[in-house]
Amino acid sequence: MIIGLLGKANVGKSTFFNSATDLFVQVANFPFTTIEPNIGIAFVRVNCVCKEMSILDNPVNSKCINGFRFIPIKLVDIAGLVPGAHSGRGLGNKFLDDARQADVLIHVVDISGSTDEEGKPVSMGSGNPLSDIEFVENEFDLWIRSLILKDWDKVVKESENLKQRIEYTISKRLSGLSINEKVVRDSMNTVGLIKKPLDWNENDLLLLCKQIRLLSKPIIIAANKADLLPSSVSSSDQNISKLKTLNRVFFPCVSEAELLLKRALQKNLIYYLPGDSDFEIKNSDNLSPKQLDALGMVSKVLKKFDSTGVQKILNYACFNILNNIVVYPVEDEFKFTDKKGNVLPDARIVSKDTTARDLANLIHKELGQGFLYAIDARSKQRIGAEHVLKNNDIIKIVSTTSRN
């Protein structure tokens, strides 16, 4: 599963990326700091079943801290964009190629309004995050349209000659984006595109692309830099109220605060689990006044928003938008171990409709080919190939290839 970070230049995409991964990429207060995409491992946080089963786990594929399991996912930090990127402005639309593989996009927005459309720093409140959202999404749609429009007339005539459905032709053009024929057909129906493809104008195609994007690349908004609040009238808060009127999924976010917490954690200065609503300083004598100040800012953020937002957004993308669940494959249904004796070694993110056989195939193709049945390790009951798994299931697969 891949999550992409999308947004205007200089809004904090790389700060979000650094705060969620163990990598460190360049962050600076000017546009186009990031040019090449950064790919890293971030984590979603779930309650591990070890807590509920009152056993001590010994994870192999992920960390478990105090009963919270941190399961790896891929995060991609993409170069920022400016209006007109689809036609080559700024860094052009190269960045969008990097967004191709993403299953879901986090749209990082400067909710404090301290950057203009080009990403240049401006006085707080003069930037307009709502129009940023509109232009970034529009650039994305225009980019999809540019992929379809290449040699459009020729392609449509050819596909008419070959008696191919237009949705098939379009989906082939968009296959790099994992967009299938059904998505294109459903989108055509939604926007009511019934005239002959040769009569479609650019606006018809733009509406179609918008719909295709809505169906295939869901977007969550990270209302970042939410810490920048003037003491009296809070422009950030005003913008958050405006954002609510859009009826979109969004979370206030302070990726800089999450980054500070991660750095303090790496230096062993604090107790903090990503996603927590609080942290604790181990020994304030070890902290410089500057560090204490920075952590003071973080405390204010946590008090106001209950978290920095980073973990919440990653979890929401994985579980609420993509509808995933977590299952725990084991080899021994009594001890919940793998062959080496590791307890609850793997926590796997799978989609909600995953069957026992799908899980076997995901673990290993051969395990799926020789699938006999599975065992629900909690109840010790056998389950069949087509049984749909539930969140937190602990599953043993019995297969002809796993008997020896």
Ligand SMILES: Nc1nc2c(ncn2[C@@H]2O[C@H](COP(=O)(O)OP(=O)(O)OP(=O)(O)O)[C@@H](O)[C@H]2O)c(=O)[nH]1
């Ligand atoms: N106050 C505040 N500043 C932030 C926050 N997140 C990022 N910034 C600052 O915003 C500036 C831009 O951050 P980057 O992470 O480089 O932004 P980007 O979106 O990756 O920028 P490009 O790569 O140039 O598109 C830096 O000065 C960051 O320190 C935040 O949550 N609060």
Ligand SMILES: [Mg+2]
């Ligand atoms: Mg960057």
